[in-house]
Amino acid sequence: MDAIMDKAVHACRICQGDVKYMGATDFNKSGSDHFEGRRVFPPSLIQVDYYRCQQCGFMFTPYFDDWSDKDFERQVYNNEYLKADPPFAGERAARLAQFLTRALGDDLRDESLLDFGGGEGHLERLLRRQGFSDCATYDPHHHANCKKPSRIYSLVTTFEVVEHVSDQHNLFKELCSLVAPNGSLLLSTLLQPRDIEMQGVDWWYACPRNAHMAFHTRRSLQHVLQAHGFYLESLSDELHIAFRRPNAVSNRFLSLGAASVQVNDTICAD
């Protein structure tokens, strides 16, 4: 291990705990492979290393650390990216819009909403159609919505964003700064399975072709949110609500419990 690599991985990026090498996987392993039961892209010549914290369980790769937006556009979010995303990803916005509409009901429809990382604003459009008039999209990496909002929101959502970001503390600092004092943050990211030590980098969600670089346990997610003054409640292994203090919106999601919505559909899995 050379000195630069050692510097990048010598401690956990969430809690500073000791990290362990988990192995390497082919850059072209994609999220679709698991659902299609085959490799969608041909093997590449690049191996991507993953590490895991021995304290909080956070798992990550430093591989993308120095990538620019241009690098991501060329090598990940290019015209073949749709092939890497699991088959249900295209319907995700519709499913989430339906879920949010049902969850917030008529009484919370006037709450202000921000979808963080929502690309060109598909979810926002669907929510507006359902009568949510105070909603917006912010996506630092999408030209149409890259202007940072100068206000705060009752509910900030961020779906399937966390695992694509290298600097987690910075991401959560930004997310939390957009949430009103009495507001909530609703996020999805799939937590590691119980047998992650056995699965290692073979876990389907550890797919470099999708730029999946950061994977939480409940403990690591709690740790990073606590650092920004938020409590965490998980509604399922993939959907989580965070807040500084319980409020109308967080209580609503908590009352729905685990069966609220599926973000990473497993209907195609074995």
Ligand SMILES: [Zn+2]
């Ligand atoms: Zn850690």
